Amino acid sequence: MLNIVLFGPPGAGKGTQAQLLVEHFNLKHLSTGDMLRDEISRKTDLGIQAKALIDKGELVPDAIVCGMIEKILENNCGCTGFIFDGFPRTVAQAVALDELLVRFKQNVSGMLALEVDKQELIDRLLERGKTSGRADDQDVSIIENRIDVYNTKTMPLIDYYSAQQKFYPVKGVGSIAEISERLKAVIEGLTVVL
Numbered sequence: 001m002l003n004i005v006l007f008g009p010p011g012a013g014k015g016t017q018a019q020l021l022v023e024h025f026n027l028k029h030l031s032t033g034d035m036l037r038d039e040i041s042r043k044t045d046l047g048i049q050a051k052a053l054i055d056k057g058e059l060v061p062d063a064i065v066c067g068m069i070e071k072i073l074e075n076n077c078g079c080t081g082f083i084f085d086g087f088p089r090t091v092a093q094a095v096a097l098d099e100l101l102v103r104f105k106q107n108v109s110g111m112l113a114l115e116v117d118k119q120e121l122i123d124r125l126l127e128r129g130k131t132s133g134r135a136d137d138q139d140v141s142i143i144e145n146r147i148d149v150y151n152t153k154t155m156p157l158i159d160y161y162s163a164q165q166k167f168y169p170v171k172g173v174g175s176i177a178e179i180s181e182r183l184k185a186v187i188e189g190l191t192v193v194l
């Protein structure tokens with residue numbers, strides 16, 4: 001299976017690009033952010049707990065997001081593989097994902113990191129905030145906190161996947177189509193364990 005970790009700071013374009021890759025490679029899109037927002041809209045206990053953290057730009061505990069991913073991997077997707085979007089966010093989550101995939105005789109094929117500079121991220125998120133209805137996209141201090149959390153807790157994953165020779169940086173600026181072509185080229189070059 002082709003298991004792609006689509007990585008990058010908030011506003012890097014992970015969700016947009018994941019949708020295009022899903023169609024092209026017949027993958028299932030797993031966005032933990034979307035799953036959490038779904039829990040929030042259904043006002044579940046998990047959603048209520050997550051909302052308080054998401055609204056501040058903080059991370060939801062590892063056990064919660066890992067549990068959501070585990071549930072999905074347990075159900076056969078009938079797809080060629082997965083795109084993990086916005087997960088893992090911490091080294092503990094990356095370790096948990098590797099352990100989970102081993103259980104299913106799978107592994108991460110590659111981690112593709114969209115690179116976009118900070119001012120562009122802030123501009124994009126504020127623009128998205130005009131229509132997304134997401135409180136965490138509408139306030140510069142929350143956006144800056146999300147980027148800080150990314151820098152301190154999520155960036156170490158670059159070393160984690162580099163050590164496994166699975167880190168592929170991709171320029172995340174340009175047209176959506178151009179960025180998609182860059183990602184596809186990297187994915188087509190990956191050695192995939194079927």
Ligand code: C5P
Nearest residue numbers: 032033054057058059060065086087089
């Ligand atoms: O991935 P996305 O940017 O949609 O995530 C939105 C928010 O959801 C994050 O800022 C964070 O608060 C929360 N989240 C999390 N852990 C994840 C994914 C999302 O805490 N693995």
Ligand code: MG
Nearest residue numbers: 014015033086
């Ligand atoms: Mg997203």
